[in-house]
Amino acid sequence: MLAAGFTGPIFCSEASAHLLPLVLEDALKVGVTRDEQLINGFLRTIARQIVPCKFNAWVEFPAFNGIKAHFRLKKAGHILGSAYVEIKHWVAGKPFLTVFSGDLGAPYSPLLPAPKPPYAADIVVIESTYGDKLHDNRRDRIKRLEQALLHSLQDNGTVLFPAFSIGRTQELLYELETLIHRLRGKKIHQHLGWDELTVIVDSPLAAKFNVAYQQLAACWDDEALKRLQEGRHPLNFSQLYTIDSHAEHLAAVNLLSSTRKPAIVIAASGMCEGGRVVNYLKAMLGDPVHQVVFVGYQARGTLGAAIQQYGPRGGYVNIDGQRIDIKAEVLTLSGYSAHADQQGLTRFIKGMRKRPKQVRIVHGDVDAKKALQTALAAYADKVVIAE
Known part of the structure; x- marks a missing residue:
């Protein structure tokens, strides 16, 4: 995106802001170039565009076509700094909430707290990597x-x-x-x-x-x-x-x-x-x-x-x-996935205080998506598989 000319803010959690340059520097060295001058220039650019955000704090998006929207990051428990995203905008004067799960972490993983479900959402877009499996404890x-x-x-x-x-x-x-x-x-x-x-x-x-x-x-x-x-x-x-x-x-x-x-x-x-x-x-x-x-x-x-x-x-x-x-x-040795299994994904939706109007299932094999769709049917008004 930067090579294509993107110059806007890169919002991420504070921990991700710390780790991201390390990941990108390694990726560049392994897959792109060993030229230290190019790499350092890229990292300086990244540093100028990164906007570290605290968890649970609402942040206003840059205005776009007169539309106002806010987002906040909440701990996803997948790797250090990972977050799921709540986005709030207004429709006919009423707030409309969309949640993007990203990769959700497995409960009881070492080091990281398990993700807590959002209070409410109109639409939840949820991953399904292990939507048809249960991990060992x-x-x-x-x-x-x-x-x-x-x-x-x-x-x-x-x-x-x-x-x-x-x-x-x-x-x-x-x-x-x-x-x-x-x-x-x-x-x-x-x-x-x-x-x-x-x-x-x-x-x-x-x-x-x-x-x-x-x-x-x-x-x-x-x-x-x-x-x-x-x-x-x-x-x-x-x-x-x-x-x-x-x-x-x-x-x-x-x-x-x-x-x-x-x-x-x-x-x-x-x-x-x-x-x-x-x-x-x-x-x-x-x-x-x-x-x-x-x-x-x-x-x-x-x-x-x-x-x-x-x-x-x-x-x-x-x-x-x-x-x-x-x-x-x-x-x-099985059971070392950092992804939530079907039980963890279901808990994320089931634990919401208000039922979501729609859950859209993404990021998984067909069988995993279908199994998760069945598991979530009782906890949302509508559960669909996104193509």
């Missing part, structure tokens, strides 16, 4: 993570988590700190205690987001804030090591693959389509002592999906033109 998810680590670390070796730098990495760290704190003093096996387990984040962008998340701790939920008050640091605990430079990254890959030192590594990208995780996969997929644990959706056609499909059956993948037989164990 948080307690079961952490238990499965513990069991997966106990199983995976029996042979020492590296447990590799491909994960996106924002959101998923911080959730994993939060839950790993939960396990290590609860199980401190206990053994994973005879020669390895939970206190001795090394956790590595190998992603410069994830490291930047970890710092940003800590700087924005005021946005965390009550549980996470209580941990801070107790002197715990869910994103910066003593066993956590962050790798920054490319040289350090290559050294870590070589050390872990050659020595089989027990460790947990979280590396980008989440679907293994580039990023530092690829070097770990090239070095470790052929060794049965290591494990690859997927905690996020693997889109069809990605390297992650191929490993997920062919790994359990002893198949192979091609990485950078090289055939690699998959001897490492491949595991998938």
Whole structure:
């Protein structure tokens, strides 16, 4: 939009205003240019146009054709800073409210408060990513993570988590700190205690987001804030090591693959389509002592999906033109989506004090949209699927 000449304000939450330049800088470096002058010029432009907005405060839109309208942002709980939007304009002298859900967060996710439904709306436009599914609860998810680590670390070796730098990495760290704190003093096996387990984040962008998340701790939920008050640091605990430079990254890959030192590594990208995780996969997929644990959706056609499909059956993948037989164990842990499931989406509509006149379902597969339409029928005057 900026390249097309857009010079207007970019409204976002205060946390998003903090994180957005980090995301865009990385996107430019990965997909557009390495020219620092161009990147810095772009970021200066963004900084001039961003308008940080407080949650729950009405903001007036710039006037357009004499029409006045206001909006306010409310916490969506998807990633730090994410918001759903209420827009108010006037029709025949009466206020008309439209709510755009954006991506709604799953309840009880680490770090972030669950989204609270709006009081009322004439129209709600709602996502349906998981409109036909129910997620596992948080307690079961952490238990499965513990069991997966106990199983995976029996042979020492590296447990590799491909994960996106924002959101998923911080959730994993939060839950790993939960396990290590609860199980401190206990053994994973005879020669390895939970206190001795090394956790590595190998992603410069994830490291930047970890710092940003800590700087924005005021946005965390009550549980996470209580941990801070107790002197715990869910994103910066003593066993956590962050790798920054490319040289350090290559050294870590070589050390872990050659020595089989027990460790947990979280590396980008989440679907293994580039990023530092690829070097770990090239070095470790052929060794049965290591494990690859997927905690996020693997889109069809990605390297992650191929490993997920062919790994359990002893198949192979091609990485950078090289055939690699998959001897490492491949595991998938469900329940780590940051999106609300059908129950969460339904709660968003059901929890409104006044029934919406219309709900429009967007952003989901056909089956998910239809299932959510059925689930919401009792809570709105009209529920339609938007094409």
